[in-house]
Structure formats: structure tokens, C-alpha cells
Amino acid sequence: MIIFYNANIHTMNPRSPQADAAMVDDSGRIRWVGSLGAMPTIEGADTPERINLEGRTLIPGFNDAHVHIWKLGLLLTVQVDARAAAAPDIASIVMNFAARAQDTSPGVWLTGRGYNEVELPEYRHPTRYDLDRASTEHPIALTRTCGHMIVANSKALELAGITRETPDPPGGFVVHDGSGEPTGLLQETAQGLLTRVIPDYDDETMARAIRAANDHQLRLGITSATDPLLTPLHLRVYRQLEAAGDLAVRVNGLPIRRPDGGTETLPLPERYISNTLRIDCVKFFADGGLSGATAAISQPYKETGSRGVLRFDDDDLFNLMWEAHDAGFRIATHAIGDVAIEQVLSIYEALYARKPVAGLRHRIEHLGLPDAGQLTRCKANNVIAVPQTIFLYALGTTFRRYLPDVYYTRCYPVRSMLEAGLTVALSSDAPVVPDDNPLLGMKAAIDRQDGNGNPLAPEQAISAYDALYAYTMGGAIASGDQGNRGSIEPGKWADFAVLSDDPLTVPTEALPEIRVHQTYVGGVLAT
Numbered sequence: 443m444i445i446f447y448n449a450n451i452h453t454m455n456p457r458s459p460q461a462d463a464a465m466v467d468d469s470g471r472i473r474w475v476g477s478l479g480a481m482p483t484i485e486g487a488d489t490p491e492r493i494n495l496e497g498r499t500l501i502p503g504f505n506d507a508h509v510h511i512w513k514l515g516l517l518l519t520v521q522v523d524a525r526a527a528a529a530p531d532i533a534s535i536v537m538n539f540a541a542r543a544q545d546t547s548p549g550v551w552l553t554g555r556g557y558n559e560v561e562l563p564e565y566r567h568p569t570r571y572d573l574d575r576a577s578t579e580h581p582i583a584l585t586r587t588c589g590h591m592i593v594a595n596s597k598a599l600e601l602a603g604i605t606r607e608t609p610d611p612p613g614g615f616v617v618h619d620g621s622g623e624p625t626g627l628l629q630e631t632a633q634g635l636l637t638r639v640i641p642d643y644d645d646e647t648m649a650r651a652i653r654a655a656n657d658h659q660l661r662l663g664i665t666s667a668t669d670p671l672l673t674p675l676h677l678r679v680y681r682q683l684e685a686a687g688d689l690a691v692r693v694n695g696l697p698i699r700r701p702d703g704g705t706e707t708l709p710l711p712e713r714y715i716s717n718t719l720r721i722d723c724v725k726f727f728a729d730g731g732l733s734g735a736t737a738a739i740s741q742p743y744k745e746t747g748s749r750g751v752l753r754f755d756d757d758d759l760f761n762l763m764w765e766a767h768d769a770g771f772r773i774a775t776h777a778i779g780d781v782a783i784e785q786v787l788s789i790y791e792a793l794y795a796r797k798p799v800a801g802l803r804h805r806i807e808h809l810g811l812p813d814a815g816q817l818t819r820c821k822a823n824n825v826i827a828v829p830q831t832i833f834l835y836a837l838g839t840t841f842r843r844y845l846p847d848v849y850y851t852r853c854y855p856v857r858s859m860l861e862a863g864l865t866v867a868l869s870s871d872a873p874v875v876p877d878d879n880p881l882l883g884m885k886a887a888i889d890r891q892d893g894n895g896n897p898l899a900p901e902q903a904i905s906a907y908d909a910l911y912a913y914t915m916g917g918a919i920a921s922g923d924q925g926n927r928g929s930i931e932p933g934k935w936a937d938f939a940v941l942s943d944d945p946l947t948v949p950t951e952a953l954p955e956i957r958v959h960q961t962y963v964g965g966v967l968a969t
Contacts, residue, residue, distance in 0.1 A: 443467055443490035444936075444965055447478045449500040450944055453930040454915045464500070465490070466936040470964030475930055498959060499944045501910065502930055503665025503937035504880040505917025507867035508807055508828050511659075511669040511693065512676055513555070513589070514873045515651030516643070518658060522554030524584055525876045526561050532568050535584070539576035548579040551598075551640055555585040555873060558733065560840040568593050569619075570626030583636060588731035588874055592633045594626045602636045604628075611635065613753040614702070630730050630751050634702030648679045649688075656690040660969040662879050663939030663958040666917060666927055668694040668828075668869070670725050670774060670807060673701065677711060680719055689718040690968060692937070694921035696725035696774050699762055700754075707762060710769055717935075717964075720921060723772035723805070726763065727753045729782035732810050733837045735844040737779035739811060743844045750779050760789045767793040772802060772922060774828070778810035780849075787819050794823060805920060808871075809859070811849050817862040826865045826920045829854045831887035831909075836875035838892025850899055856887055856912075857902045867920035868912040884909040884945060885953040906946045906953075936965035 444466045451461040453475060463478035474481060517523060522538050529535040535557060542552050559567045573582045573595035581598035585591070594602065606622045614631030616624055628636055643651075659667060672680070672695045683689045697711040714721040730736025730751050735743040738750040754762075766773055777786040783806065790804050805826045812820070820827065831854060833841075841853060852858070859866050868887060872878035887909040890900045904912075918928025927935055940960040945953055961968045 443473070443484065443488060445481070445490045445492045446495055446500060446938075447492065448497060449495040450497060451475070451500045451930060452910065452946060454502055454911055455929045455931045458931070461930070464930060464936075466965040470936055470966065472930060472932050472934050472936050474932060495940060499941040500930070501663075501939050501941060501945070502914040502928055503939050503961065503963070504663050504913050505666040505867070505921070505928065506659065506664050506869050506872075506878065506880065507668050507917040507920045508670050508830065508869035509659075509667050509872045509878060510589070510671060510874075511655045511667060511691075512648060512652055514658070514878070515653070515655035517555055517873050518654045519651050520643075520647060522552060522584075523556060524554045525556035525587070526558070527876065529557065531562055532564050532572050535568060536572055536576045539573065539582055539584075543577040543580050546580060550580060552577070552580045552582045553585070553640070554583075556587050556876070557584065558587045558837075558840060560733075560843050567591070567625075567627050570594060570596050570599060570624070573626065583640060586734060588734045590630055590633075590731040590734050590736055592628045592636055594628065594636050596626075598636060599624060599626060602639045604635055608635065613751055615751070629734070630736055631702045631753060637702060642675050645675075645679050645682065648675065649683055652679065652683060653688065653690070657969070659691050660961045660963075661958065663941070663961050664691060664880065665937035665939070665961060665963050665968075666692040666694070666921065668696060668917070668921055670696040672697045672725075674708065677721065681714070684716060684719040690963065692718050692927065692963070694720045694723070694923070696723050697721065698725045699766070700726070710766060710771060713771070720923060722922065723774055724766045726759065726773065726775045728759070728775050728777040728786050729753060729779050732778050732845065733833075733840040737810060738781035739779040739846070739849070740781050741846045741848060744846060745844060750781070752782060752785065756785060756789070759785070760792060763789055763793060764796070767799070767802070768797060770799065770802065772804060774805040774807055776807045778808045780811045780813060780816070783809065783812050783816050787816055787823070787825070790823050790825065791819070803922075810854055811852055812855065813852060814858065814862075817858055817864065821863045826867060827859045828867045828869055828920055829856055829859070830869055830871045830875075830883070831856060831890075832870050832875050832878070832883040834890055834898050835882065835886040835893055836877070838896065838898050839894065841898065851901070853899050855899065855902045857904050860904060860908060865916060865919050866912045867916035868909065869917070879954060880913045881945060881953045881956050884913060885950055887912070888950045888953075906950070910945055936962060938962040
């Protein structure tokens with residue numbers, strides 16, 4: 443038994459929002475919450491451990507409702523870092539790959555991630571010829587920060603069989619230069635033409651990456667997270683970690699049904715629910731990314747003149763979703779542009795019309811550019827919104843480069859989502875963004891500023907309380923496990939973050955300065 447006291451507790455339980463003490467039993471669940479003076483005596487209990495929080499703030503552990511845990515972990519462990527801090531220009535990207543090549547046997551793949559052409563002084567994507575300067579003896583694959591584009595060097599293109607004659611796959615593009623040769627840039631489903639020939643990491647490498655990402659998350663006060671793109675490899679490793687008691691963060695996993703670059707449909711996964719791992723929801727991609735101008739929108743992008751890409755035709759996507767819906771799986775669909783949101787909403791409506799299922803709530807990941815009517819329809823179908831306000835800070839300048847002005851007022855419109863009555867779960871989508879600190883995500887939800895301090899749709903700002911709720915209870919609801927997590931109330935897991943200051947009262951600009959002093963998972967100090 444543990445008693446936390448002398449605390450400023452935000453329970454995120456609207457029936458009893460504040461407390462100064464909490465009791466945790468030996469099972470790792472909350473026994474009681476309230477005022478220390480009113481704490482009951484538990485007959486027959488051993489003398490409890492008492493932890494004086496000295497006035498610090500105690501909140502439910504943060505829930506990052508959409509974060510690519512294994513991708514983040516690979517970047518922390520084995521991949522070449524091409525984010526701006528590590529590689530501010532194309533020459534630096536080449537240098538980082540060249541350094542890795544010197545320590546790697548010829549023929550072994552080199553992979554990396556994180557560049558954003560808008561932030562590069564060259565103001566363009568790297569090409570095969572840039573990466574050839576790093577090595578012509580190693581195949582190289584460099585993923586853009588958004589995860590929707592890959593640049594390959596000449597060796598990698600050769601191994602993948604990609605030439606000037608290679609056709610664009612449905613939902614993707616092989617980019618060519620003025621002479622008709624592939625530049626090395628592969629967009630959306632065309633990535634699969636390359637990734638299918640890149641060897642999988644072995645189980646131990648993947649397990650080490652997941653553990654590294656979890657350790658990183660715990661330092662940020664994150665105790666629950668949704669990993670939204672799992673293949674059978676990742677499912678296997680997650681089950682191994684869970685069986686060994688080695689999952690430090692509670693994970694809600696979303697297996698993918700249709701990998702990039704092919705027509706193969708992966709089978710529905712085995713439904714599995716434990717205290718640390720949930721597999722009862724599947725993932726689809728409806729369109730591309732906003733920062734790379736491939737999300738499907740109804741107006742042409744600036745500069746490119748394109749309108750993005752839909753990954754599926756309506757019938758194909760409906761049939762795949764129906765199989766999951768009919769089997770009782772929740773569905774989470776990446777849809778950013780208004781055209782993609784329209785497609786997904788129409789299919790969700792058709793699924794429920796064919797088979798109403800009480801309590802089965804589907805999600806839309808990102809929900810980047812909805813109109814008011816689409817938000818009303820989301821509410822009517824109990825759709826859960828999983829947006830990323832952190833994008834405004836990390837990618838706002840990129841959005842302004844490509845996004846038509848008419849969309850600015852509806853760019854990740856979280857206030858409108860809440861006013862429409864939607865459940866909103868905030869998240870980071872890391873490693874799409876370089877900083878997945880939930881407190882920075884809260885700041886972006888409150889002030890709507892990009893990294894240069896310029897606001898984007900400031901009328902969509904929300905309160906600090908709503909932002910914290912969306913990063914805790916919102917994520918719990920989105921994972922289908924609100925009975926066990928998301929708030930500090932009796933019966934739920936004692937997943938806590940102890941903060942140096944109060945996120946509901948500090949000035950907005952000071953939110954990222956708050957430090958996570960301790961993180962508890964199931965009442966056990968994790969960091």
C-alpha cells in the first residue's frame with residue numbers, strides 16, 4: 443500500500459476534479475482519492491509507504507494516442523538521424539550516411555529518417571545522386587519526416603528494380619527528373635516498391651528499439667500510447683515483450699491491413715487484451731501527409747498544383763473495413779484532407795447502416811481539414827478524433843508553404859471538434875515531429891503557434907484543461923480502455939506523472955519548461 447499526499451492532484455474526473463492525496467493498493471490500482479484528512483483506515487493492511495510530494499502536481503500519466511513507438515525507437519538506436527538538429531542541410535545528411543557507411547559492411551542497407559525539405563536551405567528533397575555521394579556500395583533509404591516519402595540512392599533503386607519504366611502504383615508516385623529518370627523520391631504507396639526489398643530487422647533489434655522508445659516516453663510522463671502501424675513482425679515482438687513483462691508503457695497496437703506498395707491484405711490479427719497490451723483495432727491509410735502535400739484535398743496545393751492522393755478506391759476500402767467491422771474490430775483510419783475524410787466518413791456510415799454495433803467506436807487519425815458538416819457526421823457516428831496539435835508547432839511553416847489559404851481556419855480545428863461533441867485524443871505522431879513532449883503538444887493546442895511564434899487558426903485554441911484531458915482521458919477513451927486508465931479515481935491503474943509545476947495554471951509559454959520528476963506505472967516508480 444502506498445499513500446501519495448501533500449499533492450496538487452488533477453484527477454481528470456469531472457465528478458471530483460481535485461484532491462491532495464491518493465492511496466494505491468498492492469495490485470497497482472488506486473484504492474482511494476481525496477483529502478488526506480478524510481482518508482479511511484484499511485483494516486488489516488500493512489503500514490503503508492507514504493510519499494510526500496511536497497506540493498508538486500500529480501496527474502494521470504500522459505497517453506500519446508498516436509505515436510510510432512517502434513519507428514521512434516529505431517531512430518533512437520540504429521537509424522541515421524536526418525532531423526534538422528542532426529542534419530541541417532543536405533551536405534550534413536550525406537555526411538551522416540557516409541559516416542555510417544564507413545562502419546558498415548558493403549551491401550548492408552543504411553536507413554535513416556527525419557528530413558523536411560522546407561527546413562533545408564536547399565529547399566528541395568535530397569535525390570539519389572545526393573545519397574550516392576554517401577555510398578554507392580550500400581543501398582540507402584532515407585524517409586522524410588512525415589513517413590509518406592522515401593528517397594533511395596542508385597544502389598537501392600537497382601535492388602528494388604525501379605527504373606524509368608516503373609509505373610506508379612495505385613495511390614503512389616515514382617518521381618522522375620526532366621530526363622525521365624527516377625530521382626529516388628518515392629511517394630505514398632510507391633514506398634512499398636522499395637521497402638519490400640529492405641530486410642526486416644531481427645526480433646532483438648526491434649525489441650531493443652521498442653524498449654528505448656518506452657524509456658524515452660516514461661521520462662516524458664507517458665504511461666500509455668497507441669502504436670498505429672504494426673506488421674506481423676511488430677505484433678510478434680510486442681507479444682514477446684509483453685510475455686516477458688518487459689513492456690514499460692501500456693501499448694494499444696493498431697495492426698495494418700494493407701502494407702504500402704502491394705495488393706496483399708494482411709489477415710485480421712488475433713484479438714488480444716492484457717494489462718499492458720491491447721490488440722483489438724486495425725489501421726488503414728486513406729490519404730497522404732499534409733506537410734508533404736499528398737493529403738487528399740479538394741483544392742490544389744500551392745507550388746505542386748496537385749490535390750494529393752487517395753490510397754484506396756471506395757469499394758476496396760469498404761470491403762476491407764467491413765471484414766474488420768463485422769468481426770467486431772475497432773477501426774482507425776488515417777485521413778487528413780477533406781476528400782479523404784469524406785471517403786472515410788461515408789464508409790463508416792455505410793458500415794453502421796449495414797451492422798449497428800453498440801459501443802464499437804471507430805477513429806479517424808489526424809482529421810486534419812474537416813468542414814463543419816463532417817464534424818457533425820463524426821459526432822452522429824461516435825467517431826473519435828485523434829489530431830496532433832504539435833504539428834502546428836513543428837510543421838506550421840511547412841503547412842503554409844503548401845496549403846491553400848482557404849484551409850487555414852480549419853487546420854486541425856480542435857475547438858470545433860470539441861464544440862461538435864467529439865471525443866478528442868491528442869498525440870504526437872512521433873517521429874514525424876522531433877519533440878513528442880505532451881506539454882509542448884498542450885502548448886500548441888492552447889496558443890496554436892508555429893515554431894516562429896506565428897499563430898495558425900488561433901480561433902481554434904482550447905483551454906489548458908481541455909488539452910490535458912485530451913492527453914489523458916481522451917487517449918484512454920480512444921484506446922477503448924477508459925475503465926482502467928486516463929483519470930485518477932478508484933479502481934483504475936495507478937499510472938501517474940509527478941510534475942514540477944501545475945500545467946493548468948502556469949503561463950502557456952512556460953508549459954514546455956515543466957519537468958517530469960517521477961513517472962509511476964501501476965504504482966511502481968518507473969523513472
